[in-house]
Amino acid sequence: MNVQIALKDRSYDVVLGQGVRHGVLEFIRRARPRTKTVVVVTSTSLRRQAWFDFVDDGLSVLEVPEGEAAKNFSALEALCENLADLRLSRDDVILSVGGGAITDMAGFGAAVYLRGIDVVHVATSLVGQVDAAIGGKTAINLAAGKNLVGAFHQPLGVFCDFETLESLPERERLSGMGEIAKCWLLEQRDVSDLDTTSLFELIEMSVRLKAAIVASDELENGRRALLNYGHTLAHAIEALALQRDTDELRHGEAVGIGLAYAARLAYALGRVDADAIVAHDTVLDQLGLHRSVPDDLDTMDIVRAMGHDKKAHHDLTFVLAGQGGFEVVPGVDPETVVRVLESFRGEA
Ligand SMILES: NC(=O)c1ccc[n+]([C@@H]2O[C@H](COP(=O)([O-])OP(=O)(O)OC[C@H]3O[C@@H](n4cnc5c(N)ncnc54)[C@H](O)[C@@H]3O)[C@@H](O)[C@H]2O)c1
Known part of the structure; x- marks a missing residue:
């Protein structure tokens, strides 16, 4: 195909x-x-x-x-x-x-x-x-x-x-699942269909989504940034984990954690209702992804790293769900970012 x-x-x-x-x-x-x-x-x-x-x-x-x-x-x-x-x-x-x-x-x-x-x-x-x-x-x-x-x-x-x-080693397969979870959520597919969707269908869905987005915005001046859903937190914890040089957090594992956090942030900002959090968690669970930020990373270090993300333009920028679909949201209030991150970490 x-x-x-x-x-x-x-x-x-x-x-x-x-x-x-x-x-x-x-x-x-x-x-x-x-x-x-x-x-x-x-x-x-x-x-x-x-x-x-x-x-x-x-x-x-x-x-x-x-x-x-x-x-x-x-x-x-x-x-x-x-x-x-x-x-x-x-x-x-x-x-x-x-x-x-x-x-x-x-x-x-x-x-x-x-x-x-x-x-x-x-x-x-x-x-x-x-x-x-x-x-x-x-x-x-x-x-x-x-x-x-x-x-x-x-x-x-x-x-x-x-x-x-x-x-492919299992951990690398799981890493790919993080990006697949992102695509499933961006596509707003029904979680109940996940059970009956094969890995190959999941790959095809993700390729089709990326193809459509790249065709509409090759150089990432707009819509292509939506593919960074979950990536603000993911890049921050990945970068901090790499600096520690211990057991490297694979990219897609970090994306899974970032997706769960993004749902909670969108909820705290009044953009979605609590069902969105359940939907995100269910997709991540079904694809075998965990959602706990590594214990030994400091919350304030993570928030600082999120502000340094090269796609963040030096403020706290997230791709978030909302009533009109997904969008890039710049200038998110740092206090909300910290509060939601602490409460998210407390769930584990
Ligand atoms: N250009 C982009 O748009 C884009 C998007 C996402 C990620 N990336 C980049 O991709 C990299 C991550 O990619 P990745 O997760 O594939 O990591 P990787 O390329 O480092 O591969 C992970 C490991 O899997 C092994 N491997 C790969 N295929 C295998 C196979 N079929 N059988 C056995 N082992 C296999 C590799 O040798 C490596 O040890 C990062 O550097 C990230 O920045 C780029």
């Missing part, structure tokens, strides 16, 4: 299904007949997976570090030097194979190498399939924060092969 990301002359398809990875090289040959070289960018561990079988022996494979360790300047520099050694030209294509960290970093490499070459993503994690590989946002991290250096660079195509998810 294909879902189109409609962006005029930069439109492309997200190809979803079992085994779709086997069509990716043929897709590149057809889409870019002048291409001589396809360079695969992946990690050592992903290269060992059984599903890596779709990469022909003849292709060059460049390995980048695992996970977030790929998203920095030194890994990017090494990647670009390797691309230059292979004499990759603007007719050639990068094929990134991995989770969101690899598609973000290889996508950014494709955006800047020779001022931009084509990239195709094979998204192998649930976060990658429902979110990261789609929409053209690419980035690496700075010490000051995640995704602070990046570019918009739309891929030529995205392949989401459900078979690759079979090897």
Whole structure:
């Protein structure tokens, strides 16, 4: 099944299904007949997976570090030097194979190498399939924060092969569920339908939502910010957990917590009734997500970190539900933010 990301002359398809990875090289040959070289960018561990079988022996494979360790300047520099050694030209294509960290970093490499070459993503994690590989946002991290250096660079195509998810560790699967919960809530779907919706249908729903939003606001000047639902608190607790450098809170786990908090904040601000909190909690429970802020994070540190979120424009900005649907709400009163956060933490 294909879902189109409609962006005029930069439109492309997200190809979803079992085994779709086997069509990716043929897709590149057809889409870019002048291409001589396809360079695969992946990690050592992903290269060992059984599903890596779709990469022909003849292709060059460049390995980048695992996970977030790929998203920095030194890994990017090494990647670009390797691309230059292979004499990759603007007719050639990068094929990134991995989770969101690899598609973000290889996508950014494709955006800047020779001022931009084509990239195709094979998204192998649930976060990658429902979110990261789609929409053209690419980035690496700075010490000051995640995704602070990046570019918009739309891929030529995205392949989401459900078979690759079979090897995904449980915690990574749960992380993807955080983004899926966000999409389910943004779509205002009935929680009673969740039981009878398969994982693949959930992926398709999330891809369709992202496709519609990206098509209407490619560069995040408006509606695309709704995809940050739950992310103000999520980014803050993720950043603090990372600084602690202990057991890293996965992005989607943090998003789940952020969604539960956003429902409570919307209720405290008189935007929704108490049923909205129950609906959020039920969706999170059904998808296996917990909603407790780690005990050892200080409430005031979290609130300060929320004010530093790069999308917050230096005040407390949240995506919140309301009578007219979801909207970006800037300038939320800090006292309410603190009071609701303390009471939310007290529920656990
Ligand atoms: N560009 C965007 O719009 C966007 C959106 C959301 C998230 N992101 C970024 O995506 C990253 C998170 O993505 P992620 O959750 O996929 O993390 P990740 O890419 O770090 O992958 C998590 C782990 O799962 C492993 N993995 C991936 N696929 C696997 C598979 N099929 N089998 C076994 N192991 C597999 C990876 O090697 C890694 O160890 C973050 O850097 C985040 O900033 C970007």
